Amino acid sequence: MSNQEPQEVEVLVVGAGQAGVAMSEHLRNNGVPHLVLERSRIAERWRTERWDSLVANGPAWHDRFPGLEFHGIAPDGFATKDQVANYFEAYAKKIAAPIRTGVEVTSVTPHERRPGFRVETSDGVMDARFVVAATGPFQKPVIPPIVPDGAVPVQIHSSGYRNSDQLPQGAVLVVGAGSSGVQIADELQRSGRQVYLSVGPHDRPPRSYRGRDFCWWLGVLGLWDQETPAAGAEHVTIAVSGARGGHTVDFRALAAQGIQLVGLTDAYDDGVLRFRSDLAQNIAAGDANLLALLDQADAWVERNGLDLPEEPDARVIGPNPACVTDPVLALDLAEAGLTSIVWATGFATDYSWLRVGALDESGKPQHRRGISSEPGVYFVGLPWLSRRGSSFIWGVWHDAKHIAGHIATQRSYLTYEAPTA
Structure with a gap:
């Protein structure tokens, strides 16, 4: 193609993960010609940028597209990372998505x-x-510039972690109290490692309550459809796990x-890591978040007259352990035998390839529900694109439907011809 005239494409979708596959389905449903380009394989990040034992954090009945169920997984089960990748491959085949x-x-x-x-x-x-x-x-991957290179033998981001055998012998610090950090810390500790877990602010929903998964509760309570986050909650870390059949994250456990x-990893100085004295505060705020959701769920059950089993034990919060009441504020890495740091500290977007007027000075997309400030450019798959659930699989599907409809409408305007006199 490089020696020919440019290939003409009506709609070009960049990326063939869950967002790209969803876009292809809705563009097809609207009769819009399109092409999806993917630099690797369909759902590549699920295959090669996740640790080996990762499972989805939402149950199979929830974390899917409407047109296809997971094969071989109970509705309340949690798909492995490879099953998720295979699901999107199967979905792309089902809808005959034009993916290159x-x-x-x-x-x-x-x-x-x-x-x-x-x-x-590249083609x-x-x-x-x-x-x-x-x-x-x-x-x-975002790694805060706290610990200089060489201060410990290994520093990796959670996207580069695969399993405990990958790390040298010795203690490990996992930084991040979200789903990734908690599950990696748990896995490393179960492998026989001494593990330090740096806990920052987080939400801590119950895995299930009164016989319903937390995904169900957020749905019936209307919380998935919140259109704007609370102040400071745009990037709230959520501690919930689908590992080992799914369970509520309990930092005391x-x-x-x-x-x-x-507490939050704060600074490094001459072989010593320093942590903020906010551990008890962060744990307490997570507890308050859990109890608030239980209150909303109980009120909803009462208001709607449902016969769901009560679960008083869900409100039982035990005493704080010694590591919370008397927190470690400084850690000498040599004395602790710490040889690895796993940074479960999230990601940043990279739109350096998108040289259009749809980004602000920091490179952040400027859009409203995925419709950007540059006519003809759209975003899909981002957190809070239109609602709280936008970065979940089902939320991406609904956002893609809205964007495909907008594109179809714009095409109808562009093909309009005024009647002759």
Whole structure:
């Protein structure tokens, strides 16, 4: 294609993860010609940027698209990472999605004095009328610049962690109290490691309550459909686990198991890591979050007259362990025998390839429900794109439906011809 005229594409979707596959389905349903480009394989990040034992954090009945159920998994079960990747591959095949793998988009620039965009790829140049960025939020691993290189033998991001055998012998610090950090810390401790878990602010929903998964509760309470986050809650860490059949994360239980809890990782100085004195505060705020959701659930049951079994034990919160009441504020890495740090500290987006007027000065997308400030450019797959559930599989599907409808409407305007006199 590189020696030919640019290939013309009506709608180019960049990325063939859950967002790209959902976009393809809805564009097809609207009769919109399109092409999906993926630099690796369909759902590649589920395959190669997750640890070996990862499972989905939502049950199979919830974390899926409407048109296909998971094969071989009970509705209340939790799919493995490979089962999730295979699911999206099967879904793409089911809808005959026009996906071209092994092609990387390197730049998108607007045409001058005519609509559309010039798209440069590893396989030549394309001319696209519309472009949908479906690369999602997990593009650049974020490691805070706290511990210098060489201070410990290994520092890796959670996206690079696979299993305990990957790390050298010795103690491990896991930084991050979300689902990834908690599950990795638990796995490392069960493998026989001494583990320190750095706990920052977090939400801590129950895995299930009164016979219903927390995903169900957030649905009936209308919390998935919240359109704007509370102040400061745009990137709240959620501690919930689907591991070993699913369970409510309990930091006190992790401490009793042998994991040393510490506060937010704050600074490093001459072989010593320092932690904030906020551990008890963060634990208490997580408890309050759990109890508030239980209160809302109980009120909903009472208001609707449902016969769901009461669960008083869900409100039982035990005493704080010694590591919370008398927290470690400084850790000498040599004395602790700490040889590895796993940073479960999230990701940043990377739209350096998208050279259009749809990004602010920091490179953050400017959009409303995925419709960007640059006509013809769209985003899908981002947290809070339209609602709290936007970054979940089912939320991506609904966001893609809205964006595909917008594209179809714009195409109808562009093809309008005024009647002759």
